[in-house]
Amino acid sequence: MESCKYHLDTPPNFSCDECQENFCTQCVDHSMAGEARCFQCGARLRVRVTADSIEPLSKRLKGAFRYPLHLNAVAFIIGLSVVTTLLSALPIGGLLQFIALLFCSGLAINYSFLCLKATSVGHMEPPGLGEAVEGSFSILIRLFAVFFLIAMSFNYLGQFMGPVTAVLSIITLVVVMPAVLMCFAMKDHIMEALNPVNVVGLIRKTGWPYWVLVLFLFIMLSSVSLLSGLIGNEQHALSAIVQSSISSYYLMVEFHLMGYLLYQHQEKLGLASDDIEEKLLQLQSPEKVALAHVNFCLKEGDYERVETILQDAISADPKNTRLWQRYFDVLCKLEDRVRLQKVADRYFHHLLDSAQTFRMLRDVKKLRSLIPDYMPEYAHLRFHLANEYYNSGDARAAVQLLGGMHRRFPDYAKLVEAYGLMKQALEALPGMEAQVSKCESLLVHLQRQ
Numbered sequence: 001m002e003s004c005k006y007h008l009d010t011p012p013n014f015s016c017d018e019c020q021e022n023f024c025t026q027c028v029d030h031s032m033a034g035e036a037r038c039f040q041c042g043a044r045l046r047v048r049v050t051a052d053s054i055e056p057l058s059k060r061l062k063g064a065f066r067y068p069l070h071l072n073a074v075a076f077i078i079g080l081s082v083v084t085t086l087l088s089a090l091p092i093g094g095l096l097q098f099i100a101l102l103f104c105s106g107l108a109i110n111y112s113f114l115c116l117k118a119t120s121v122g123h124m125e126p127p128g129l130g131e132a133v134e135g136s137f138s139i140l141i142r143l144f145a146v147f148f149l150i151a152m153s154f155n156y157l158g159q160f161m162g163p164v165t166a167v168l169s170i171i172t173l174v175v176v177m178p179a180v181l182m183c184f185a186m187k188d189h190i191m192e193a194l195n196p197v198n199v200v201g202l203i204r205k206t207g208w209p210y211w212v213l214v215l216f217l218f219i220m221l222s223s224v225s226l227l228s229g230l231i232g233n234e235q236h237a238l239s240a241i242v243q244s245s246i247s248s249y250y251l252m253v254e255f256h257l258m259g260y261l262l263y264q265h266q267e268k269l270g271l272a273s274d275d276i277e278e279k280l281l282q283l284q285s286p287e288k289v290a291l292a293h294v295n296f297c298l299k300e301g302d303y304e305r306v307e308t309i310l311q312d313a314i315s316a317d318p319k320n321t322r323l324w325q326r327y328f329d330v331l332c333k334l335e336d337r338v339r340l341q342k343v344a345d346r347y348f349h350h351l352l353d354s355a356q357t358f359r360m361l362r363d364v365k366k367l368r369s370l371i372p373d374y375m376p377e378y379a380h381l382r383f384h385l386a387n388e389y390y391n392s393g394d395a396r397a398a399v400q401l402l403g404g405m406h407r408r409f410p411d412y413a414k415l416v417e418a419y420g421l422m423k424q425a426l427e428a429l430p431g432m433e434a435q436v437s438k439c440e441s442l443l444v445h446l447q448r449q
């Protein structure tokens with residue numbers, strides 16, 4: 001299986017002709033609607049819908065049996081069955097009746113064929129009834145022409161064939177019939193659909209799922225005749241309606257599966273379905289684009305660019321926690337102590353402002369594993385952090401953060417609270433009696449001010 005350059009289990013939906021690389025949707029720039037660009041060179045990417053990027057036929061089977069249960073299709077199936085049954089009961093002349101019934105089965109095939117076409121471009125719901133009637137008679141006539149040509153050639157060849165050859169040819173016909181119809185759906189032309197090169201090419205390109213489809217066709221054909229046998233051949237109107245509905249249902253399932261095969265192999269067959277492209281080219285938020293770009297550059301090893309991207313993204317959206325978080329994590333991962341020293345206070349400010357103090361302690365610890373003597377430059381940050389440490393049971397770290405605050409930040413409004421906390425923290429530590437009383441007198445002094 002072909003894959004993304006960086007995600008070996010993900011299908012490559014994009015190709016860069018400049019870089020000669022394949023990427024998945026996570027690895028490309030979605031900052032503009034209707035197009036995707038290469039993070040590496042900035043070129044516009046070619047969209048690819050490989051068979052691997054679409055759910056395989058085996059997983060679609062369940063959905064295929066539910067496909068005709070959509071309102072449009074149910075209305076069509078039952079309506080047509082009722083009309084067919086009424087027509088066969090009408091006391092009109094033989095030929096007229098034959099033509100009318102032929103027309104009805106033509107409509108059933110025609111609608112199923114529309115289902116095939118709709119599925120092949122990614123519409124997983126049966127087409128509306130309006131579409132089924134209007135403008136589709138040319139398809140109906142051409143479909144009849146295809147069947148007529150096949151029947152004629154069989155009739156002609158049948159004269160020279162023995163019974164074994166005849167049976168073999170019928171089996172061959174059932175085997176290639178789906179491919180003929182699929183070719184017709186793709187090319188919209190009778191001769192193209194009957195061209196053996198096209199038919200064999202399609203069977204070869206779609207691979208084993210095609211044979212699953214043929215197997216299904218055999219199972220359906222035999223179960224339809226089995227059901228007819230069970231229901232019986234009595235001329236009961238209801239049983240006729242049921243039989244006719246069941247065969248239309250199976251016809252629709254089979255045609256939907258044919259369409260699905262085309263849809264899945266669209267890249268190899270040179271088809272394009274708009275819906276997937278549209279989904280693949282959806283605009284993403286600047287945050288998502290920046291984070292995707294960062295991941296890409298990390299994989300490329302372009303660390304300087306990673307930092308620039310995140311700095312730019314944060315200046316455009318300073319309140320975005322995900323960006324901040326990623327920036328901090330990346331700097332820690334890259335062990336960029338110089339930048340961390342500069343950025344840490346701003347990051348912790350952001351956490352405080354956005355009420356995410358639960359992250360603070362974890363991230364300060366992470367930071368201190370890289371910069372052991374890190375001290376916030378701001379009084380309120382120190383006080384908050386000391387609080388977090390104290391509440392987590394680390395009184396020593398709290399004392400360390402609060403020590404000397406009255407000299408460093410003499411104007412800080414919460415000095416009394418800070419030293420109150422300092423006293424509590426000192427009391428929690430062994431052998432600190434002298435420091436506790438020193439702290440108490442400092443507190444008295446501060447409270448008088």
Ligand SMILES: [Zn+2]
Binds near residue numbers: 004010
């Ligand atoms: Zn990828």
Ligand SMILES: [Zn+2]
Binds near residue numbers: 017018020040041
């Ligand atoms: Zn490129």
